Amino acid sequence: MTRDRQPVTRRGFLRGLAALGGAGAVYHGLTTLGLLAIPPAYAGIPAYAPDIGKGRSVAILGAGMAGLTAALLLARAGFTVKVIEANRHIGGRSLTVRPGDEYAEVGREAMVCRFDQGLYLNAGPGRIPHHHTAVLEYCRELGVAMEPYIFASRANLMQSDKAFGGHPVQLRRIKHELRGQLSEMLAKVPDPAALDGSLTADDRSAFLEMLRQFGDLQRGRNGALVYNGSGRAGYTIAPGAGRNPGMLYPEIDLKTLLDSDFWKNGLFNDMVDFWQTSLLQPVGGMDMIVKGLLRAKIPGGRTVRDLVVTESPVGEVTNTGSGVQVVHAKGPETFDFCISTMAPSLLAKTKNNFTPAYTDALKRIQDAAAFKLGWQASRRFWEEDDQIYGGISWTDHPITQMWYPSNEFFSKTGVLTGAYNNGATAEMFGRLTHEQRVQLALEGGEKLHPGFASWVYRDRALSIAWHNMPHFAGGWQNNPPEADPEAYFRLTMPEGNLMLAGDFLSYWWGWKEGAIRSADLAVEAVVSRVSQGG
Missing domain, CATH: 3.90.660.10 (Polyamine Oxidase; Chain A, domain 2)
Structure with a gap:
């Protein structure tokens, strides 16, 4: 078997998906191949016994999505909760x-x-x-x-100074021209079975018909499938009534499409798992979610908003023998537990008595x-x-x-x-x-x-x-689970009676989903400590 006829391996297939569609495409490819389980749906908002936290206190540092979510869950479970926010604005980056x-x-x-x-x-x-x-x-x-x-x-629109004289071009034109050009190339492969080693003659026929529909190909004079432009890409003159069939945009050759670099910048973004x-x-x-959390009712005829103290930056977080002391602009207070949603780099700058390994892990998370x-x-x-x-x-x-x-x-x-x-x-x-x-x-x-x-x-x-922005380290933290797995693993564990929460402590970094799910885990850790007599 020659090199040109080597079958495509799973590894090669996934590498191709990564080049074409990024991490989201690889995720779906893994799922399709049965190599990755589809994640289960959210099991629902956690609910604990309403008195499990009675007599216990928790400080939450930061009134963003993670902090407000944790506050709601803990207050419903009977904990005494104070949310300490450095800014006047409540909601974190949900501004x-x-x-x-x-x-x-x-x-x-x-x-x-x-x-x-x-x-x-x-x-x-x-x-x-x-x-x-x-x-x-x-x-x-x-x-x-x-x-x-x-x-x-x-x-x-897509625009690049490298292509089309710098003029913007509709996304439909770029996408469908590229589809058509690539489909014609694949249709010219003399033996598609070489790609996999398992296509029968009937499969080959189906494969070519799929390419015809995928790329909107036409049959040439010799029966070969060719791309001659498509209404999918749009019209220079739109079709109309009567005898006006419209005029298609002229075909764009593959070299022009590749030279444009559009495929590096936004063309395939809607293939990524979280960008449908x-x-x-x-x-x-977006702050309607924050407002919904703030007006959520908690025991004692109060709302989550009653738990939040604003304009009170935290300067010290210290583990004591039985709890955590937090020093903020309104004064020092001691709590049984503390959940910090601050960016790790900012928490590391507070006065603290964390272990060197924990402090090092905080500093290693990039903003x-x-x-x-x-x-x-x-x-x-x-x-x-x-x-x-x-x-x-x-x-x-x-x-x-x-x-x-x-x-x-x-x-x-x-x-x-x-x-x-x-x-x-x-x-x-x-x-x-x-x-x-x-x-x-x-x-x-x-x-x-x-x-x-x-x-x-x-x-x-x-x-x-x-x-x-004051009291923010950036828009998000750069992919902490994969960029620095050792530091990330350390931060998922408590430091004394301090736990962390925030989108940075999830595989949904930069998203509200990560903030909420990490808050669920932090609350679960606190409740578990209390249940075990900690």
Whole structure:
């Protein structure tokens, strides 16, 4: 057997999936091959005996999703709970900015939202995948209404200075041209059985028919399957009534598609496990989940909001012989247990008596810079001019992405996320003044939508660099389970009577799902200690 006819191994298949669709594609590939079990659905919001925590106290450091979730569960189980939040804002990175709201990065003037009434920007998280069942279960119980969040529309745009003269191109055109070109190449393989070693003649026929439909191929004069363009990719002149069949976009050759680098930047993102074409979002803003948690009832005729102390940064966390002492801006207090949802790097900077191994593990978890910028538009030009209703456009300009609202279609105005990026690009934006950020984002907007600058209110733009925000270390922590498994494993264990919770302590890092599930585990650890007489 020659090298060209070697069968594709499982390892090779999965490597190919990784190159094409990233980790999400590999996950589904593993599941399909029976090498990975499908994770079970969320078993439901934990419920403990209502008096199991009677006479025991817990400090929770941070009033984000993990902290508020843990507070609700512990209070329902009879614990005395205090949530200590460094900022005035409650909700952590679930920051929804509305008219009149303000926030400030360290050392900068406050940003004040001047949007029209009823508009808002989700400055932090903005979407929920369908399989984030813990988040959705809490939303169901708390009465948080949901609506679709459109992640990808075929009308969204891709733009690169390397291709098409820098002009934006519809996502549908790039996707379906690539499908067609690749399908024609596969159809020319003389013996598809060489790919697997198990295709019969009937299988070969079915395989070719599948390719014909997958790539919208046509039969050539010699019977070969060829790609000659497709209505799936769109039209330069749209079909109409009467004798107007429309005119297809001209075919794009494979080399042009490869040279564009679109396949490196956003083209396959909707294949990733947590970025489906349609996701979910709370009606009225992401902070509706936080508001639902704050108004949740707990014993004594109170709500979770009654447990939260704000504007009280923590300076010391010390394990004692029987509990944990927490020193914060409102004074020192001692608790039986403490759950910290602070970023590990920030917890490591507090005065503490942690073991060297634990402190080292905290310091080894890396923080990710993240940046967002929001615009209010004077008109919904993306709908009126480009027939874009939701989704994200991608560009190799530093803004990286532009999000279109998935609600209030046909209304007069709306809010765009005009930039969203992380890493070195976010750090660069973070060093700029707000005015410089706005100018750079205008340039990126013009690349996707020529005329952009005349359709957005420059003086109402909002920008936020999460790594510059007080008492935050960044937008999230960079993949702690896989980047540093030794440190991650150490942090999943208690340090004295201190436990951690937060999305960083999960395989859903950067997502609300990880925050909630980690809070469940931290509460379970506290309850287990109490049940065992600890």
